[in-house]
Amino acid sequence: MDPKNRKQRLEHLTAGYSQAGLPLTTQRRALLEVLAGRTDHPTVDQIFEELSVILPEVSRTTVYRSLDVLANLGLLNKVEHPGSSVRFDPNTEPHHHFLCSTCGGLVDLPTESLAGSNNIAFVGEGFGEVEEISVLVRGRCSTCAAKA
Ligand SMILES: [Zn+2]
Numbered sequence: 001m002d003p004k005n006r007k008q009r010l011e012h013l014t015a016g017y018s019q020a021g022l023p024l025t026t027q028r029r030a031l032l033e034v035l036a037g038r039t040d041h042p043t044v045d046q047i048f049e050e051l052s053v054i055l056p057e058v059s060r061t062t063v064y065r066s067l068d069v070l071a072n073l074g075l076l077n078k079v080e081h082p083g084s085s086v087r088f089d090p091n092t093e094p095h096h097h098f099l100c101s102t103c104g105g106l107v108d109l110p111t112e113s114l115a116g117s118n119n120i121a122f123v124g125e126g127f128g129e130v131e132e133i134s135v136l137v138r139g140r141c142s143t144c145a146a147k148a
C-alpha cells in the first residue's frame with residue numbers, strides 16, 4: 001500500500017480512539033497499525049494472527065472485542081456477504097466489493113466501475129429513502145483467472 005495512505009488511515013483511526021475518550025494502549029495501537037496496513041479486508045483470524053506476532057500475549061477474545069468497539073465507533077466496517085466469513089474494512093467511505101469465489105479474496109471496486117449506480121431509480125412501492133447501496137460483484141480475481 002501507498003505508505004502515505006497507510007499513515008493517513010492510522011491517523012484517522014487513532015484520532016477516532018481519542019475522540020471517543022479511549023486511551024491508546026500498546027495493544028490498541030498495535031491493532032490499529034495492523035488494520036491500517038491492510039486493504040484485503042482481513043478476517044478476525046487473520047488480524048489475530050498478524051497481531052500475535054507483535055503481541056504474543058494478545059488473546060483472540062481481546063481482538064474480537066476491540067474490533068467490535070472500532071465498528072461501533074464507525075472506524076471500521078464489518079463486511080458480511082453470504083458465503084464469506086465476516087471481514088473488517090478500515091475503508092468506511094461508501095464503496096463496493098469484488099469477491100473472488102475461488103480464493104475468497106475481497107477487494108474494493110473502484111467507484112468509477114459503478115459510476116451512476118448511486119442514482120439507481122427504484123421502481124415500485126415500499127422504497128422510502130435509500131441510505132446506502134452496497135454492490136457485491138462475484139467472480140474470479142486476476143490471479144485465479146490466470147491459473148485456470
Ligand atoms: Zn482469487
Ligand SMILES: [Zn+2]
Pocket residue numbers: 041089091095096097107108
Ligand atoms: Zn472495502
